[in-house]
Amino acid sequence: MLFTLHCALSDYEVFTNEADNVRMMSILRTLIISMANFIMKIVPKMLNLLVPRRFLACAFSSSCQPDLGAIRRELDKFEGGTVDLKMDEQSGVAVMTLNNPLRLNSMTGRMMVDMADCITRLENWPSGKGLILTGTGGNFCSGGDLTFVRKALHYGAEMAAFQHDALTRLLNLPLISVALLQGHTLGGGAELATACDYRVISPSAKVGFVQIKMGLTTGWGATTRLVHLLGRQKAISLLTSGKVMAAEEALNEGLVDHVLPYSLASSDELGECKKWLIANYCKHDADLIQATKKSVIYADLNRDIKVSLQHERDVFAKYWGGPAQKAALSANIKHK
Numbered sequence: 001m002l003f004t005l006h007c008a009l010s011d012y013e014v015f016t017n018e019a020d021n022v023r024m025m026s027i028l029r030t031l032i033i034s035m036a037n038f039i040m041k042i043v044p045k046m047l048n049l050l051v052p053r054r055f056l057a058c059a060f061s062s063s064c065q066p067d068l069g070a071i072r073r074e075l076d077k078f079e080g081g082t083v084d085l086k087m088d089e090q091s092g093v094a095v096m097t098l099n100n101p102l103r104l105n106s107m108t109g110r111m112m113v114d115m116a117d118c119i120t121r122l123e124n125w126p127s128g129k130g131l132i133l134t135g136t137g138g139n140f141c142s143g144g145d146l147t148f149v150r151k152a153l154h155y156g157a158e159m160a161a162f163q164h165d166a167l168t169r170l171l172n173l174p175l176i177s178v179a180l181l182q183g184h185t186l187g188g189g190a191e192l193a194t195a196c197d198y199r200v201i202s203p204s205a206k207v208g209f210v211q212i213k214m215g216l217t218t219g220w221g222a223t224t225r226l227v228h229l230l231g232r233q234k235a236i237s238l239l240t241s242g243k244v245m246a247a248e249e250a251l252n253e254g255l256v257d258h259v260l261p262y263s264l265a266s267s268d269e270l271g272e273c274k275k276w277l278i279a280n281y282c283k284h285d286a287d288l289i290q291a292t293k294k295s296v297i298y299a300d301l302n303r304d305i306k307v308s309l310q311h312e313r314d315v316f317a318k319y320w321g322g323p324a325q326k327a328a329l330s331a332n333i334k335h336k
């Protein structure tokens, strides 16, 4: 590079008449290309020195496997609130409750860890059929707990990796899940809601992906899930506007599936949501519901139609001629 620069400058002194202009242009071109090459080589090296290696490796390498155990230990230090789980064996419906009411159930690091543990328990619940994700005190969730957020500004990539893992596991539970949106569902709260199969909303509730107003994009996987759920256009519209929607608008946008007919006390709305879930999706045998949901997830993850059909056939063959089918045949059911 220095050699090229030296030659170019000394040549410039020699060529003074117009006939040499073409040659001079060519030298200048060589010089510019050399400088560009030099910059291309040196800038990534300087960046590497300035930005912590761990961040570069995790943010830019597709093969990066975040150490979720280490992240979990770090997040667990950001205390405040809990996430509680009640599994009702009789109905087969569990209720997972975000519990940080003084801060409208916004999520601390500790709550993220709690939620991941609840999801692990639900992954291993063979008699389960459904799950309701709700918040305590009449609010679903007002996003990341801003007290936690302010302390964890250095830890965004790691927190996102942890939440992506937990919420993908939530979405892929073999249970039919529904988020009950009451009061405020904002930012990260709206992201949590998209990790359930369905969303039921109280008529007085509001929901919005306000991340863009907070100088952020989605950190807990909602962009990916929204594109699957609503398609590109609606995802772009909800995420770039940051608009906070009332219940009917959220229904019209396709974000929610059912608006409760009346505003009730928050525990009564939970009861109504449970009735809606059971009546629509959890009437049948737990084993069959879980097999069905697993097949749907399999089909979603394996868009290769042959692979998905093979899996569907294998599951079908397991139930064909089994006791549930024989009982149904004997019952002579009329599907009116």
Ligand SMILES: CCCC(=O)SCCNC(=O)CCNC(=O)[C@H](O)C(C)(C)COP(=O)(O)OP(=O)(O)OC[C@H]1O[C@@H](n2cnc3c(N)ncnc32)[C@H](O)[C@@H]1OP(=O)(O)O
Binding pocket: 102, 103, 104, 106, 142, 143, 144, 145, 146, 147, 184, 186, 187, 188, 189, 210, 211, 214, 216, 219, 220
């Ligand atoms: C990776 C995550 C990315 C994100 O989630 S970005 C979005 C983060 N969320 C927010 O910015 C929401 C901020 N809060 C608000 O806009 C309002 O509080 C909200 C939800 C409209 C409710 O308004 P109001 O009904 O007037 O109630 P309020 O403001 O008096 O709130 C009651 C108490 O709750 C607190 N609170 C609400 N949301 C919080 C949050 N996210 N983190 C920490 N604290 C939060 C609020 O500070 C207030 O506490 P205090 O009574 O003043 O001690």
